[in-house]
Amino acid sequence: MVDVPYDARADAPPAEVPEVELYHPRSWWTQYVFSQDAKVIAIQYSLTASAIGLVALVLSWLMRLQLGFPGTFSFIDASQYLQFITMHGMIMVIYLLTALFLGGFGNYLIPLMVGARDMVFPYVNMLSYWIYLLAVLVLASTFFVPGGPTGAGWTLYPPQAVLSGTPGQDWGIVLMLVSLILFIIGFTMGGLNYVVTVLQARTRGMTLMRMPLTVWGIFTATVMALLAFPALFVASVMMLFDRLLGTSFFMPALVEMGQQMKYGGGSPILFQHLFWFFGHPEVYIVALPAFGIVSDLISTHARKNIFGYRMMVWAIVGIGALSFVVWAHHMYVSGMHPKFGFFFATTTLIIAIPTAIKVYNWVLTLWRGDIHLTVPMLFALGFIITFVNGGLTGLFLGNVVVDVPLSDTMFVVAHFHMVMGVAPIMVVLGAIYHWYPKVTGRMLDDWMGKFHFWVTFLGAYLIFFPMHYIGLLGVPRRYHDIGEAAFIPSSTHTLNAFITVMALIVGFAQMVFLFNLVWSLFRGRPSGGNPWRATTLEWQTPETPPGHGNWGKELPVVYRWAYDYSVPGAAQDFIPQNQPRTTPAVQGAAP
Amino acid sequence: MSAIILFMAVMAVIAGWWLSQQRLTAKPWLEEGSIDDFPGTGAITLPAAKLGLGVFLAVAGSLFALFISAYSMRMNMMDWRAMPVPSLLWFNTGVLVLSSVALQWAHVAARRDDMDGVIIGLCAGGASAITFLIGQLLAWQQLRAAGYFVASNPANSFFYMMTAAHGLHLMGGLVALGRATARVWRGAEMAQVRLSVELCTIYWHFLLLVWLVLLGLLTGWTDDFVDICRRLLT
Numbered sequence: 016m017v018d019v020p021y022d023a024r025a026d027a028p029p030a031e032v033p034e035v036e037l038y039h040p041r042s043w044w045t046q047y048v049f050s051q052d053a054k055v056i057a058i059q060y061s062l063t064a065s066a067i068g069l070v071a072l073v074l075s076w077l078m079r080l081q082l083g084f085p086g087t088f089s090f091i092d093a094s095q096y097l098q099f100i101t102m103h104g105m106i107m108v109i110y111l112l113t114a115l116f117l118g119g120f121g122n123y124l125i126p127l128m129v130g131a132r133d134m135v136f137p138y139v140n141m142l143s144y145w146i147y148l149l150a151v152l153v154l155a156s157t158f159f160v161p162g163g164p165t166g167a168g169w170t171l172y173p174p175q176a177v178l179s180g181t182p183g184q185d186w187g188i189v190l191m192l193v194s195l196i197l198f199i200i201g202f203t204m205g206g207l208n209y210v211v212t213v214l215q216a217r218t219r220g221m222t223l224m225r226m227p228l229t230v231w232g233i234f235t236a237t238v239m240a241l242l243a244f245p246a247l248f249v250a251s252v253m254m255l256f257d258r259l260l261g262t263s264f265f266m267p268a269l270v271e272m273g274q275q276m277k278y279g280g281g282s283p284i285l286f287q288h289l290f291w292f293f294g295h296p297e298v299y300i301v302a303l304p305a306f307g308i309v310s311d312l313i314s315t316h317a318r319k320n321i322f323g324y325r326m327m328v329w330a331i332v333g334i335g336a337l338s339f340v341v342w343a344h345h346m347y348v349s350g351m352h353p354k355f356g357f358f359f360a361t362t363t364l365i366i367a368i369p370t371a372i373k374v375y376n377w378v379l380t381l382w383r384g385d386i387h388l389t390v391p392m393l394f395a396l397g398f399i400i401t402f403v404n405g406g407l408t409g410l411f412l413g414n415v416v417v418d419v420p421l422s423d424t425m426f427v428v429a430h431f432h433m434v435m436g437v438a439p440i441m442v443v444l445g446a447i448y449h450w451y452p453k454v455t456g457r458m459l460d461d462w463m464g465k466f467h468f469w470v471t472f473l474g475a476y477l478i479f480f481p482m483h484y485i486g487l488l489g490v491p492r493r494y495h496d497i498g499e500a501a502f503i504p505s506s507t508h509t510l511n512a513f514i515t516v517m518a519l520i521v522g523f524a525q526m527v528f529l530f531n532l533v534w535s536l537f538r539g540r541p542s543g544g545n546p547w548r549a550t551t552l553e554w555q556t557p558e559t560p561p562g563h564g565n566w567g568k569e570l571p572v573v574y575r576w577a578y579d580y581s582v583p584g585a586a587q588d589f590i591p592q593n594q595p596r597t598t599p600a601v602q603g604a605a606p
Numbered sequence: 607m608s609a610i611i612l613f614m615a616v617m618a619v620i621a622g623w624w625l626s627q628q629r630l631t632a633k634p635w636l637e638e639g640s641i642d643d644f645p646g647t648g649a650i651t652l653p654a655a656k657l658g659l660g661v662f663l664a665v666a667g668s669l670f671a672l673f674i675s676a677y678s679m680r681m682n683m684m685d686w687r688a689m690p691v692p693s694l695l696w697f698n699t700g701v702l703v704l705s706s707v708a709l710q711w712a713h714v715a716a717r718r719d720d721m722d723g724v725i726i727g728l729c730a731g732g733a734s735a736i737t738f739l740i741g742q743l744l745a746w747q748q749l750r751a752a753g754y755f756v757a758s759n760p761a762n763s764f765f766y767m768m769t770a771a772h773g774l775h776l777m778g779g780l781v782a783l784g785r786a787t788a789r790v791w792r793g794a795e796m797a798q799v800r801l802s803v804e805l806c807t808i809y810w811h812f813l814l815l816v817w818l819v820l821l822g823l824l825t826g827w828t829d830d831f832v833d834i835c836r837r838l839l840t
Contacts, residue, residue, distance in 0.1 A: 135654040203665055211658045214650050222647040224634040241661065242617065245669040246610070249676060252767065260756050262763035264680065280685030280760065285676060288607055292672075320635060328630060339614055576634035596638050 037564050038137055049145075051137035052563060053122045053208075056144050058454070060118035063144075064111050067151050071106035074099040076522055083515025085496045093495040094182040097166030100493060101183075102157075104169030105191070108297065109198060110151055112439055116304040117202070117240065118147060120446060121209045121233045123454070127553035128230050130218025130571045130593075132564045134208040143208070146201030153194040160186035168493065170294070173265040173286050174278075177258050180271075189258060192251040199244045199251075209237040218552075220573030225592070227551045227577040228327055232307020235335045236300045243296035243339070250289035257281070284349055291342035298435055299338040303331055305442035306373055309395045311577070312445055313377055315549045316392035317384030318588050320578035323376040330369035337366050347418045356415040363413035367406070374403060385581065385588075389547075390464035394445025397472045398438050405434025408483065423493070426486025429479045437475045444471070444528070451532075452546045456559050457539030463531040467524050474521035481510045550589050551577050608835035609678060613671035617664060659805050663812050666775060670816050673771065677764050677823060678832045689761045691825045692748045698741035699821060705734035706807075706814045713807040716800045721790070724803060728787045731810065735780055742773055768820055772813065779809050 040046035050056060078099050081091045091099075122140070126133055134140045157164035165183035167176035175181050176188055183191075213234045217226075226234075253264040257278070265286045266278035314321045321327060343351060343359040377399050386392065408430040411417045421427060444467070451459050486492075489502050497503060545554040557567040571593040579590040629647055650657060680686070712727025746766065756766045786802035822828040 136658060203662075207658050207661050207665075210661050211654055215652065215654050215657050217649040219648065220640070221649075222632070222634070223628045224630065224632045224647075238621075241665045242614065242668045245665060246672050248669060249672040252771075253676065256756075256763060256767060260763075262757045263685070263760055264676070264763060277757070280683050282680060282683060285679050288679070289672065289676060292607065292610065324634060325631065332625065336618055340611075574640070575638045578635070 037132055039563070049141060051133075051141045053126050053134045053137070053140060054454075054561065056140055057119050057122035059144050060114055060122060060147065063148055063151055064114040064119060067106055067155065068111035068115075070155070071103045071111060072522055072525065074103040074106075076519060078103065079515040079518040081495065082497075083512040085498075091495075094166055095163070096495040097168070097493070098164045098182050098187070101166050101168055101171075101191075102154075102164050106154070107436065108169065108301070109195070110154065112301045112435075112443075113202070113240070113297070114147060115443060116301060116439070117209065117233060117237055118144070118205055120229075120304060120308065120450075121237065122205070123450070124229055124553060125209055125212050125233060126216070127453075127556065127561060127565060128227050128551055129213060129216065129221050130552050130566070130573060131212055131216035132566060132570070135211045135216050136208050139204045140208045143201045143205035146197055146204065150194045150197035150201060153190055153197060157183065157187045157190045157194075160190065162186055165191050170287075170290060171254070172290075173254060173257065173281075173283050174267060174269060176254065177266060178269070178271060189255065192255045192258075195247060195251045196255075199248045202244060203241060206237045206241045209233065210241065218570045218573060221592075224325070224328070225573055225576045227307070228310040228321065228324070228331070229304070229307040229551075231328055231331050232303040232305070232310075235331050236303040239296045239303070239335050239338065240300045243293045243300070246289050246293035250286055250293070253289075254286065284346075287346050287349055288342070291345045292339075294345060295342040296338045299334055301435060301439050303335065305398070305439045306331065308446045309398050309442050310373075310377065310380075311551065312391050312395040312442075312449055313380050314578050314580060315449075315547050316389050316395070317381050317386045318580045319380055319384035320580055321376070322379040322382075323372070324576070324578065326372055327376055330372045333369040334366060337362065337369070341366060344413055344418075347415050348422045353415075360413055360415050364410065367410060367413075370406060374399065374406075389448075390459070390461060390468055391445040391449035391547075393465070393468045393472075394441045394448065397468065398441040398445065401433055401441060401472075401475070402438040405430060405432075405438055409434055421486065423491055424486040425482050425490045425492050428492050429482035429486055432482075433475075433479050437479065441472075444468075447532075449547065450553075451535070452542030452559075453553055453556075454560055455536055455539070456542055457535050458542045458546060459535045459539060460531050463527055463534075467528045467531065470524035470527075471521055474517050474524065477517040478514050478521065481514055485510060548587070548589050550575075550579055550591050552592055555591050555593055607675050607679070608832075608838065609674040610668070610671045612835065613667060617668075653801055655801060655805060659808060663809070666812070666816075669771070670768075670820070673764075673768050674819070674823060677768070678836060680760050680764070681832075682836075683760070685759070686761055687759045688826055689749070689754055689759070689765055689824075690752075692745045694741060694745045694748060695821065698738050698745065699817065701734050701738045701741060702814055702817055705731050705738060706810045708734060709803070709807040709810045712803050716796065716803045719796050721796065724799060725787075725790055728783065728790065728803065728806075731806075732780060732783050732787065735776055735783070735810075739773055739776060742769055745769075765824055768824070772817055772820060775816075776813055779806065779813060782806055782809070 038051050040050060040052070045051075047055065050059075077088075077091060078096060080088050081096055122134070125131075162183050162185040165171070165176065165181065165187035167181050167183070167188060171188070171191070178184065181188075213226075213230060253262075256262040257264050257266050261277050263278045263281035265283055266276075266281040267283065268279040269276045310321050310327060341359055341362045343355060344363045347356055347359075408426070412421060412427065412430055448459055448464055451457075485507055488504070488507060490497055490507060497507075542559070544556065544559045547554070552571055552573070553561070555571060556562075556565060572595075573592050574595050575590060575592055577592055579585075579592075581588045582590055708727050708730035710727075712724045712731060715721075715723025715727055746769070749762070749765075754762045754765075756763055782802070783806050786799065786806055789802065790799055819828075823832070
């Protein structure tokens with residue numbers, strides 16, 4: 016076959032969207048602090064989320080010290096224990112994971128991966144970060160107000176969240192609700208950006224079906240978050256009314272300390288419906304970006320195209336839609352009609368189908384791949400295993416008859432920490448090892464990375480596997496001190512001490528990671544533009560780290576999907592998305 | 607939760623319709639090269655601001671649908687006492703309709719390159735929206751004077767909360783409207799003004815629709831409909 020000289024530019028359709036006029040920072044302040052550049056905003060989001068996440072990590076140590084060695088640490092009383100639980104849960108789910116996946120990775124990766132210069136509304140994007148920061152500061156301030164933070168549990172169920180028996184009744188609960196409202200306003204501003212940028216600012220040739228799965232995951236999660244967070248907003252506003260203005264949206268008639276309270280007739284169940292209408296999609300708001308990112312990590316580091324790309328996209332969209340009709344499986348013990356429970360158990364178990372499709376496709380992507388056990392790949396593999404483990408106990412708990420006895424035991428704690436704590440954090444860590452070279456131009460240290468992975472991965476299992484067992488024994492959650500009970504064997508106390516020691520060790524490994532982040536910034540090996548030899552657009556920028564406007568003079572043009580790895584006959588084992596075909600005769604890569 | 611489920615179903619239909627146009631069954635690994643053969647699969651060509659407004663309306667719609675859901679669940683409890691509707695609300699509704707009409711006028715004028723018409727429309731729309739807000743505050747005062755306080759009954763609480771939420775959204779719209787008017791005042795080109803006017807008009811129509819739904823709910827006209835929805839789901 017003769018190579019025909021081929022003008023690739025002729026293949027590119029004309030620009031459908033006019034070039035956006037970029038804002039240009041004029042001073043140090045507008046370049047690094049009040050920046051409207053999505054990359055800077057992404058780093059700001061990530062650092063803020065990590066900082067408040069460290070607070071939550073320390074809180075988990077304190078809780079574990081109390082559970083492992085009850086009575087030893089006199090400074091942790093029952094009220095404080097409840098406050099630690101509440102703040103740990105709320106920070107980890109909302110202020111760390113949601114903010115990091117959408118505000119951090121979303122801001123950094125969406126414009127780069129779809130070939131845009133920036134988000135479409137940079138000013139609103141900047142506001143989004145500053146409102147998020149304000150929300151975090153309001154939340155952190157509750158540690159210092161009289162009465163301390165609320166101890167209502169991260170679900171903030173009324174009536175107890177508002178009553179005086181709960182710690183933080185004065186200021187804690189009010190500031191918590193205000194902080195949530197601020198977070199939602201800030202997130203909505205960012206979310207508008209992520210969605211519209213994907214819809215409207217994709218570069219030429221970037222069809223939806225050529226987008227990397229990372230963008231699919233973050234995009235779908237953002238759409239879900241935009242529709243689900245209003246439920247938390249409404250619930251927070253109504254509870255603020257109850258707490259401050261004395262309305263009775265959620266508060267039933269109550270007698271407190273012998274006094275009839277002013278409340279009457281309200282419905283705590285109404286709050287639970289609103290909360291979980293947000294709360295369940297929230298699980299997938301965190302999981303879908305993780306699904307997307309892990310698909311890209313596996314494909315890149317196994318040098319193989321993702322197996323069943325279309326199925327992966329459909330599964331993401333399907334999970335997103337289904338997650339809105341399963342919320343009441345968190346309320347099996349609220350006294351609901353059994354037929355309701357049956358309906359929600361069914362929808363819950365149906366979600367296992369698209370999720371299982373994704374797991375199979377990851378495993379099949381690995382099958383006969385050229386697997387490089389790099390640190391990102393290790394974390395991706397750790398995610399798959401952990402997600403399957405956590406997902407299986409989810410199948411148990413999705414059934415009403417199994418859930419009722421296990422509800423409010425440590426089994427539930429172990430389940431959601433596996434599926435929603437450890438699994439997404441594995442992806443976050445893997446993604447940081449993967450994209451750190453693009454953000455800083457230097458590689459993270461490999462030895463420290465492997466140490467970090469093995470201690471975190473094995474440690475997480477040594478923490479949460481025994482916790483399942485403790486839960487099956489019937490040890491309740493949220494108890495400051497389980498004390499002596501006939502159904503709790505004394506070996507439980509030994510196990511609890513063991514879990515605590517493991518939790519401290521895993522926490523220590525995170526300090527090694529933090530050290531690695533700082534050390535590699537100055538001493539890391541220079542990475543070059545594309546150290547993983549990846550196909551997606553963010554690795555093809557003219558500069559590393561990408562400059563202002565991302566792409567130099569001209570936007571990239573996309574000619575192929577994101578997974579052309581190990582294409583037979585190609586010169587290299589990857590073909591970047593923006594590389595035109597060399598001859599018009601070659602049609603298609605290997606499926 | 608029937609209102610929000612209904613709303614989500616509508617959103618799902620819109621999203622499904624759009625996705626069905628996007629060739630989600632394509633096999634991207636076989637389609638190397640130009641996308642010329644598949645028109646319409648590139649980026650959406652609407653202006654970003656218009657698309658952004660559309661997404662924001664979905665968020666705001668979800669918010670109000672949730673308020674309505676909470677309302678329809680709470681109104682079933684024993685202590686619910688329906689509240690009298692101050693007749694001032696009818697006047698306010700009329701003013702809000704006028705506000706929408708005025709902005710529609712400005713929108714049409716902008717398309718016809720009639721700058722005077724745009725200015726008249728924007729000012730009239732803004733003035734009547736402010737009148738509406740003042741009217742709402744007066745309605746609150748009348749209710750308070752008559753002893754219907756925010757905490758005395760859940761029906762009252764919902765009334766104050768939902769009118770406040772609607773009012774705050776309208777105030778946000780007034781900021782945008784003010785900026786558009788200022789731009790016209792400074793003598794901006796018609797091409798620049800046209801989009802801002804159109805966006806304000808869409809937002810105003812949306813808020814009018816929300817207000818009519820809320821009014822129907824608060825006056826009890828839609829009680830039968832709410833009841834049917836509730837029975838469908840239980």
